[in-house]
Amino acid sequence: MAKLLKAQNIHKYYGEDGGKLHVLQGVNMEVRDGEIVTIAGASGAGKSTLLHILGLLDKPSSGHVYFKGADIHALPAGRKAAMRNKEFGFVFQFFHLLPELDALENVLLPAMVKNTAFGWLGRKKELKGRAEKIINDVGLWERRKHKPKELSGGEKQRIAIARALMNEPEILFCDEPTGNLDSQTSKEIMELLWSLNRRNNMALVIVTHNFDLARNSGRMLRMTDGKLAKASKGTDPGGRP
Ligand SMILES: Nc1ncnc2c1ncn2[C@@H]1O[C@H](COP(=O)(O)OP(=O)(O)OP(=O)(O)O)[C@@H](O)[C@H]1O
Ligand SMILES: [Mg+2]
Secondary structure: OEEEEEEEEEEEOOOOOOEEEOOOOOOOEEEEEEEEEEEEOOOOOOOOHHHHOOOOOOOOOOOEEOOOOEEEHHOHHHHHEEEEHHEEEEEOOOOOOOOOOOOHHHHHHHHHHHHHHHHHHHHHHHHHHHOOOEEEEOOOHHHHOOHHOOOOOHHHHHHHHHHHHHHOOOOEEEOOOOOOHHHHHHHHHHHHHHHHHHHOOOOEEEEOOOOOHHHOOOOOEEEEEEEEEOOOOOOOOOOOO
16 A cells, blocks of 8 residues: 555644643654544544644644645645645534535535636536435435435534545545444444445545544554554543543
8 A cells, every 4th residue: 555645743833932832742644545544532632633734724833744745735825725625535523514505515515616617617517416426325315405404413424524525535534523423323424434435445534532433443543642653452542531
């Protein structure tokens, strides 16, 4: 498996001089093609901060993130935006769906943002077809016209995953994707993510407190004292009740 993503000596500070919070203290990690990596750790350990830095949603104070060999935080803004939108996908604990749009429109959103108005009109049919296929793949064809408030938590997360898939990312960053779901629904979301990994060879980096999910990943990491270390498959990643 080739190396897809590599974080090298990442540091992140929050706050001004004097009261500086040193959240990430030299994080190193690698993700290979099609790999599933989970990250556990106590609340406030810096897991979301790291995920945002890996996925170009935030900048490190120092250190480098390489995606296919390119130092991504050193790229011009336009390339960064394109990479964030095309190569990377995100799934969050609280879904972040737009309440006024129905499920299908929420899934279509990244494609609308990526295309110019003219390009969108020219490709609308094709893009809508793709969104419909993805909704079908995540098992929500019957719900495609529902607004987020008319969907269950698990259904909302499926739509958020479908939206993340719209631009066919090579790596999907998930920040506690089952954090807001009951155990049965969490299991279904995990099975969906795993099947996407197998089908599309899409790498997954998942921040999670869910032991089942972590145990079934290729590699379990734990964040402590601002650093990442390998966690043993025998230990519950817990960290929170
Ligand atoms: N924008 C910010 N400004 C200042 N401090 C921040 C900011 N974002 C996060 N922090 C602090 O950095 C630390 C790490 O936050 P982060 O959200 O990465 O933790 P986490 O491991 O994801 O926690 P949780 O499991 O609760 O989601 C916390 O102490 C948090 O208060
Ligand atoms: Mg977090």
